[in-house]
Amino acid sequence: MIHVVGNAAIDTAIDVERFPNPGETIVALGVREDIGGKGANQAVTVARCGERARLVAALGVDAAGARIRAALAAEGVATDGLTEWPGLTDRCIVLVDARGENMIVSLIGAALAFDPLAGAGFEGAVAPGDVVLMQGNLRPETTRRCLARARTLGATTALNPSPAYPTSEYDWSLVDLAIVNRSEAIALGEEPEPLAAARALRTAGAGAVAVTLGADGAALIADSGDFEASAPRVRSVDTVGAGDVFAGTLIAARAQGRAWDEALRIAVAAASLSVTRRGAQASFPSRDELARLLSPHIATELTT
Numbered sequence: 001m002i003h004v005v006g007n008a009a010i011d012t013a014i015d016v017e018r019f020p021n022p023g024e025t026i027v028a029l030g031v032r033e034d035i036g037g038k039g040a041n042q043a044v045t046v047a048r049c050g051e052r053a054r055l056v057a058a059l060g061v062d063a064a065g066a067r068i069r070a071a072l073a074a075e076g077v078a079t080d081g082l083t084e085w086p087g088l089t090d091r092c093i094v095l096v097d098a099r100g101e102n103m104i105v106s107l108i109g110a111a112l113a114f115d116p117l118a119g120a121g122f123e124g125a126v127a128p129g130d131v132v133l134m135q136g137n138l139r140p141e142t143t144r145r146c147l148a149r150a151r152t153l154g155a156t157t158a159l160n161p162s163p164a165y166p167t168s169e170y171d172w173s174l175v176d177l178a179i180v181n182r183s184e185a186i187a188l189g190e191e192p193e194p195l196a197a198a199r200a201l202r203t204a205g206a207g208a209v210a211v212t213l214g215a216d217g218a219a220l221i222a223d224s225g226d227f228e229a230s231a232p233r234v235r236s237v238d239t240v241g242a243g244d245v246f247a248g249t250l251i252a253a254r255a256q257g258r259a260w261d262e263a264l265r266i267a268v269a270a271a272s273l274s275v276t277r278r279g280a281q282a283s284f285p286s287r288d289e290l291a292r293l294l295s296p297h298i299a300t301e302l303t304t
Helices: 038-048 063-075 109-113 140-152 182-189 194-203 242-255 260-274 287-294 296-302
Strands: 002-005 009-015 030-036 053-060 082-085 090-096 102-107 131-134 156-159 177-181 208-212 218-222 225-229
Touching: 002 038, 002 242, 009 063, 009 102, 030 038, 030 063, 038 053, 038 063, 038 242, 038 287, 053 063, 053 109, 063 082, 090 109, 131 140, 131 242, 140 156, 177 182, 177 194, 177 242, 182 194, 182 208, 194 208, 194 218, 208 242, 208 260, 218 260, 225 260, 242 260, 242 287, 260 287
Parallel strands: 002 053, 002 131, 009 090, 053 082, 131 156, 156 177, 177 208
Antiparallel strands: 009 030, 090 102, 208 218, 218 225
16 A cells, blocks of 8 residues: 655646736736645556555535545545645646646645544554655655654655655665655755765655656656666646656556666656646546556566
8 A cells, every 4th residue: 555645735827928926916827726746646547557545634514625625535535634624725837837837825724734643644554565655745844854754654655745845854874765856856965066966865864766867857866876767858838746747657557566767767757747727636647547657568678
């Protein structure tokens, strides 16, 4: 089982020709609403890859929370780890420009109030051999305690530190796999070059580090070697959620026994497909598309 411990939200994406300057008002080109939140996004991706996925998160007692719960169940994501809190369900406001780049402001009251260890999130659910995948929406001390508890229960730990905390808040020795983008790697590894920063995170204790590099693909630094995967040339229209597709696919491929290089290339291919479409989960590869990427024949083509 892959337990995704994090958040779920409603994403409101506003299309703009360009991002506004400070103090400037611009006219939007359109607006879309979708289910999102990094935790929910990664859990849905894992489920679409054919792996058992469970989301541990807090939802508000409102229509948005009910909508998210129903959508997750329809995707085959186990919802017994979802809890309710008295405030509103979290929300993300996303600006998407004409190049497909995005800027995101997140309202994460539910996530900040949530303690997965206080309810049914871990005890009796996380077992030896499971994977616990976390992001950066919970409080730093909560994330550290969850990673430590996952280790105690015999699970493999993965952390996608987005949004990132201050560097002093991390205990990388609790992380078997860190998944970061270029800017996160540089900030957290405190090195000017992303691969050097990834190596610095390994030196700090992380078991393996995957770095997404946008149109340049991704790289991964592990005990077994350094690996790179180039991205196919595609027309990017919306990058929202692409990092979550990468993370969920990489974790699922590893759970299926794929080698690091193969899992990395599959994850890059899946993320590249998502940026050709608009929306958060609406842009994610379908079960059929992910099954094709994960099939032995296609996976072999991706690695040659």
